[in-house]
Amino acid sequence: xxxxxxxxxxxxxxxxxxxxxxxxxxxxxxxxxxxxxxxxxxxxxxxxxxxxxxxxxxxxxxxxxxxxxxxxxxxxxxxxxxxxxxxxxxxxxxxxxxxxxxxxxxxxxxxxxxxxxxxxxxxxxxxxxxxxxxxxxxxxxxxxxxxxxxxxxxxxxxxxxxxxxxxxxxxxxxxxxxxxxxxxxxxxxxxxxxxxxxxxxxxxxxxxxxxxxxxxxxxxxxxxxxxxxxxxxxxxxxxxxxxxxxxxxxxxxxxxxxxxxxxxxxxxxxxxxxxxxxxxxxxxxxxxxxxxxxxxxxxxxxxxxxxxxxxxxxxxxxxxxxxxxxxxxxxxxxxxxxxxxxxxxxxxxxxxxxxxxxxxxxxxxxxxxxxxxxxxxxxxxxxxxxxxxxxxxxxxxxxxxxxxxxxxxxxxxxxxxxxxxxxxxxxxxxxxxxxxxxxxxxxxxxxxxxxxxxxxxxxxxxxxxxxxxxxxxxxxxxxxxxxxxxxxxx
Numbered sequence: 001x002x003x004x005x006x007x008x009x010x011x012x013x014x015x016x017x018x019x020x021x022x023x024x025x026x027x028x029x030x031x032x033x034x035x036x037x038x039x040x041x042x043x044x045x046x047x048x049x050x051x052x053x054x055x056x057x058x059x060x061x062x063x064x065x066x067x068x069x070x071x072x073x074x075x076x077x078x079x080x081x082x083x084x085x086x087x088x089x090x091x092x093x094x095x096x097x098x099x100x101x102x103x104x105x106x107x108x109x110x111x112x113x114x115x116x117x118x119x120x121x122x123x124x125x126x127x128x129x130x131x132x133x134x135x136x137x138x139x140x141x142x143x144x145x146x147x148x149x150x151x152x153x154x155x156x157x158x159x160x161x162x163x164x165x166x167x168x169x170x171x172x173x174x175x176x177x178x179x180x181x182x183x184x185x186x187x188x189x190x191x192x193x194x195x196x197x198x199x200x201x202x203x204x205x206x207x208x209x210x211x212x213x214x215x216x217x218x219x220x221x222x223x224x225x226x227x228x229x230x231x232x233x234x235x236x237x238x239x240x241x242x243x244x245x246x247x248x249x250x251x252x253x254x255x256x257x258x259x260x261x262x263x264x265x266x267x268x269x270x271x272x273x274x275x276x277x278x279x280x281x282x283x284x285x286x287x288x289x290x291x292x293x294x295x296x297x298x299x300x301x302x303x304x305x306x307x308x309x310x311x312x313x314x315x316x317x318x319x320x321x322x323x324x325x326x327x328x329x330x331x332x333x334x335x336x337x338x339x340x341x342x343x344x345x346x347x348x349x350x351x352x353x354x355x356x357x358x359x360x361x362x363x364x365x366x367x368x369x370x371x372x373x374x375x376x377x378x379x380x381x382x383x384x385x386x387x388x389x390x391x392x393x394x395x396x397x398x399x400x401x402x403x404x405x406x407x408x409x410x411x412x413x414x415x416x417x418x419x420x421x422x423x424x425x426x427x428x429x430x431x432x433x434x435x436x437x438x439x440x441x442x443x444x445x446x447x448x449x450x451x452x453x454x455x456x457x458x459x460x461x462x463x464x465x466x467x468x469x470x471x472x473x474x475x476x477x478x479x480x481x482x483x484x485x486x487x488x489x490x
Contacts (some may be wrong), residue, residue, distance in 0.1 A: 053322045
């Protein structure tokens with residue numbers, strides 16, 4: 001096993017040997033070949049299902065341009081601080097999330113356990129949703145788009161006992177193959193191929209969405225451009241202080257999905273970044289890429305849904321938006337609808353795969369660093385865990401179906417419960433604890449020095465210090481209290 005572990009390029013001890021009284025840092029750990037590979041992989045992690053179906057829905061619900069402005073400000077401040085912290089922790093320790101925090105401060109090893117637990121919980125149900133995407137992509141690819149637009153199609157599919165687990169397994173297998181191939185030949189090479197294609201599809205569909213026109217049965221003409229202006233122009237009608245807080249917390253919650261923070265992913269990817277890389281430049285590029293794709297996701301979806309379904313159609317959220325509302329939109333497009341639907345779900349599939357790869361890598365790298373497993377063994381272990389969890393999630397829609405009311409008032413079953421635990425509880429807790437560790441225990445200079453290590457400046461250093469010590473922890477505590485139902489007034 002030791003030989004296999006060394007083959008992967010990761011020592012069983014990240015610091016070994018002495019030379020001139022100093023610890024010699026282990027140099028064989030795999031790393032991204034350059035900043036482009038890191039940026040595309042990190043952006044691929046960020047650009048996932050959360051961006052494509054959750055961002056447009058929140059933007060439409062929260063006043064269009066108001067949400068966009070708040071989100072952009074938070075991305076450049078709150079999100080920037082968390083993203084910088086996690087990437088720098090990874091590069092400094094050269095460790096995965098499970099072991100990185102203990103390397104910084106031994107008594108804080110529990111934080112690594114929490115950070116690693118998040119992707120362990122997310123991976124099974126993410127693969128289930130990924131399987132749904134595979135099913136819809138194949139339906140449109142084979143000309144079955146009209147059937148996919150029927151009212152009972154989605155519910156009928158997910159409540160079946162055989163096919164959902166099969167499609168979930170197909171999606172998981174694709175992800176596992178990429179992760180098994182390693183950092184350079186798997187994650188980086190995959191990202192360099194998929195991300196440009198993904199971006200082209202997003203831009204192409206967004207442009208098309210703004211050009212469509214439709215006249216309903218009452219003779220009312222609606223256009224994609226009208227939907228676009230609804231999306232981007234702030235709507236202050238009826239906006240209250242309570243409403244603004246809702247927008248703020250929605251945007252902040254979305255940032256967890258958009259930037260893949262507080263789930264160990266960026267710590268894992270940061271551990272593969274070379275010491276001479278310009279972290280500030282890379283993080284800026286990730287922010288721009290992610291925000292641009294999130295914005296374009298709204299341009300793809302909102303104008304099209306508005307054109308064919310009106311304002312009431314824009315109220316759909318989550319799975320109902322992607323798997324129920326949009327197929328009806330594609331059907332209303334006529335002959336070209338099947339092609340657009342096929343391209344759309346191909347784009348969604350690429351986005352889901354890049355995100356799932358990063359989620360799985362966070363767990364695999366943790367198993368490798370903590371238990372000294374080979375990449376092959378760690379990949380198999382995580383694949384088995386995700387497969388078993390995914391089957392349980394699938395059964396939650398038929399044999400094991402039940403409903404419970406969560407602390408935030410939502411009615412949930414197995415997938416929703418897992419999502420609530422990982423996203424509403426653990427992720428805010430991980431982010432709060434990280435801010436306390438870096439802002440008050442170790443002090444921000446630990447991250448500042450790591451960022452400036454390559455000789456490049458840290459343009460937003462003062463902003464980073466203020467955010468990580470004061471503003472981010474307060475916002476995160478408010479978000480957590482809302483998630484557990486304490487702050488129902490917001």
